Amino acid sequence: MPADLAVIGLGPYGLPLAQAAVAAGIPTLGYRTGPETGSLSPAELRRMLARGFRPAARPAELGRVRTAVICAPTPRGADGGPDLGQVEAAARALAAHLRPHTTVILESPVLPGTTEEFLRPLLEEGSRLRAGRDFHLAYSPSRVDPGNRAFTPANTPKVIGGLTPACTESAAAFYGRLTDKVVRARGPREAETVQLLETNYRHVNIALVNEMAVLCHDLGVDLWDVIRCAETKPFGFQAFRPGPGVGGPSVPQDLAGHARRTLRMVELAQQVNSRMPRYVVQRAAALLNEHGKSARGARVLLLGVTYKADLADQQATPAQEVAIRLMELGAAVSYHDPHVPSWSVLDRPVPRADSLYEAAAEADLTILLQQHRTYDLQGLSVKAQLLLDTRGATPTGAAHRL
Template sequence: MPADLAVIGLGPLGLPLVRAATAAGIATIGYDPDPDTVAELRAGRLPSEDVDGTLTAADVRRMLAAGFRPTTADAELGRVRTAVICVPTRLGEDRALDLTPVGDAARTLAARLRPHTTVLLESAVYPGATEEYLRPLLEAGSGLRAGRDFHLAYSPSRTDPGNRRHHYTTTPKVLGGLTSACTEAAATFYGRICEKVVRARGPREAEAVRVLETNYRHVNIALANEMAVFCHDIGVDMWDVVRCAETKPFGFQAFRPGPGVGGHGVPVDPNYLSYKGRSLGYPLRMVELAQEVNGRMPRYVIQRCATLLNEHGKSARGARVLLLGISYKADIADQEGSPAREIGSRLIELGAQLSYHDPYVAQWRVLGQPVPRADCLYEAASEADLTVLLQHHRTYDLQGLAVKAQLLLDTRGATPAGAAHRL
């Protein structure tokens, strides 16, 4: 049976789109080359814990009941009117964005691409990638021409895992097409799903929206982190500073410090353009500095841990340290880019006896070894020499934990004032 929509990549970007599309009555197939992912979805289960904090197995079953068909068969891609590429892209060690998954998806789609299909890209890419990287692959593999034989547009993903207020359908959808006709074709599709559609001048502008939005948060979090270190050094309560500052009704938006940054929204410096070997010839200094500041926060947390233990007559070597919340964001299981891994690694290297608790993560490995999971939270906190709150899940009773813990370091400013040592 032909479908209206093919979603390529059934992960954190693709499945929220599938849920929104099936809820809108759009016949949808989901393509993923991983047979395990497809098998889990067909069985009505989430393929992994890091998909979306609001997506459940019950949602998957509802999607299947509404006609969603997960598949590894690329032949299905030739039977749809719209195809959306939602594969993940990540930064390499050289800070360049790896577009290999987008290239693989493009080649697979191109072999099945039919005239008049609308092709949309939602993966994180650099400004210019849709035209300079994706378009040639689609045209070479299909023999069709973008803007003439098929529509091509970019729309940045704006999913926020765990956010129950702003989800796929209620978040304005930005899009930019190769031609005006491409833009309108994309707008027609997204208009069936989203409450509001915002047209950019073209794909480059839409791609740059993604860069601006992600780096906006990254830079402001870096400022909050620098302020946290500064305030601690001069004996000022940073959390009280933020509380007071956010009462200003104009010119200020509150960002809070933490042990580091993570998630799928990678901070992109457009100076690193891997797909064409191009360079601006200069870095975006704000992005570069933000990366530096946020990247050193796990080390600062370790420094605070060692100092606290020392002040209480204990050494990091042999100390029992309990980490609370190892996901990158509150109330979800996703560990993508979480600073917990680096913090855990450094504690182990210092000789600490590490354990963890996270209501959403059943197993955790650091440096290739399993980390013991605390079954009884209060008992574990009372036995640990140091308890470190890395992520404030709603299930945590922080006032109770502050009473039970021998020593508590709160990196999220979530405990009552005076109940714990705060970042």
Template sequence: MSPSATGRTAKAMPADLAVIGLGHLGLPLAQAAVASGIETIGYDPDPRQLTEPAAGVTPADIRRMLSGGFRTVTDAAELGRVRTAVICAPTPMGADGTLDLTPLADAARALASRLRPHTTVLLESAVEPGTTEGFLRPLLEEGSGLRAGRDFHLAYSPGRTDPGRRTHGYANTPKVIGGLTPACTESAAAFYARLTDKVVRARGLREAETVKVLETNFRHVNIALVNEMAVLCHDLGIDLWDVIRCAETKPFGFQAFRPGPGVGGHGVPLDPGPTPCRPLRMVGLAQEINSRMPQYVVRRCATLLNEHGKSARGARVLLLGVTYKPDLADLQGSPATEIARRLTDLGASVSYHDPYVPDWRMDQLPVPRADSLYEAAAAADLTVLVQHHRTYDLQGLAVKAQLLLDTRGATPAGAAHRL
């Protein structure tokens, strides 16, 4: 469907919902809305979001959404024809370590000049507590001349998508919402009740925003703990994977996390920023630990090569799986990039294989892609499993590879060197 055709159709068919930002939050939301029979339009200044979906929504899913009435629009004027607008703009980590709110500001301005009274505006982007009221609200009010809480509803709901996991979708994942006013909260609850079986009301905007902070930091802190355990157990000659297997049999007080080559994905660890009390020191430490994992993987690579009479310089290293999550094409924050860069700096010749990534670049330079997986593994001095896609036959790879380092603990015991 061409943008021009989409725009003409949209003018004739007002929608109930506008999803602003069609990335890892917006696409699953739009998919759930269309499936629930909600007339939905999607607005995103980046047209690649539908041609290169990376949120666990496949091209086939996109086709079903379009046939179900979903429409993409490039004219922001169409945002003034909806009753509910959900902002799902990306908020990536900036170079200074804080969230970059530029895409959020752009989305807010696009909506504000078209905002009509009685519209419900929801924010799902990951933000620091206070952003919805202190940053988004002024942009919406200044651009529209309307007042939040009086002329339009404003609420926050933390995104809870888990791309690629079919067992947890919108219907069976409780939705937390917090509004500027009680009426804002109820308006948001009425919308999300059309998509999910359970709506959880927070006391307000800041509480709802902080839910996202806690959930994201919980993941990063626990991954950091198990990553530290991985380094310790390797040094002590202890099988951490067996330790985790045994520990997770405890029916209370323990949740299993597993180590890996780094932490990718869209959910960056969040520090609420300057506060009267002390900062979240544990979050900063977790970031430090997790950011060191690609370097640790490369050190293990060099050690393994050396133990087998080879040098990293000139070694042929094959990376298996370069996405941040298994069975998805999403490269956001994948540790594979830094691993490849560090191996290259050591003088290694790096190639890769990934069934979901036909073209991969490191610092704008193309990385050679292996067409024949088993032939490439047999020819490489070292094969590194960076991401475990289900299509990989790890038992067969362990037999073919000269040397195999498994950073995911996915190979059978004794079949490979584990992280």
């Protein structure tokens, strides 16, 4: 079956798009750009293959589609900005086989100007075609929330910014097959900046509540009750909750390396959020000390080592730093996670608890880092000798909260 769509990059942005496309009846080709972190269960892969998904073995296959969407990961580079290495590899692979009238869309998180100043020259040079005249070029920020069952590609509006009005309309026609609503931006720079604003909004607000968590603990105030009350305000407030750190593929972007411009608020947010694993360990050591135990030699059980609840993805999970700092204090660290059968820290395997309740009862301290649905937190709070809840998920009074 010939493919209508090529998804280039099968990581955390590309796989959800490919799944949504085949679910909408669009024959889809998948092309990997590197060692990507996105994963499918065998059942999910079988469903996708049955619906029209096909992995591409050769770059030449990219030239047989009407729409190509580049979803390559852009991790933080040495200069603090996004590393465009996989985007470049994707562009070169596509450009060599790009045909006239193809619609090319970039979904990778990038800084404003990347579509026009970085991607466009690569495509034009490699294809000898001109963007806006011979092929359509646009940017659309990825709006993926892994594990969120309430918001899917079908009911999440897509923002489109094309190089020309015709480019915008061509990209909008494609996304109109996947979603109920398409929002047209003035151009690719505006669409890229939408992604910048949305990502930084999340990180800045998480940093605010993380700082509030530290302050409220020092003041003896129940932050979780504060948030519960504050979120009843029907305007001007959106509830965010603190945690042991911020993980996942979506890194904050402060425009570092981009015309020497920075966003001071984002820089501060990064500093606050990056300190949270250290703060969790400080709280853990203090709790042990209050109960007559030293961190050195203490048995510490970590619950949930993924970056998000009910997912197996460990990208940038704060659990790594928490475990490292506990080990540096001399603690004997073990873990439990229903989605992670094995886990290593600093290339050393961490013992996995087979029996959750027995492990919690034997551990000097249990730290809830991720609130997976399968965890019976009431039962755990009864079994655990000491329980530090970094997610505010346990019943009031059942554990020590962050």
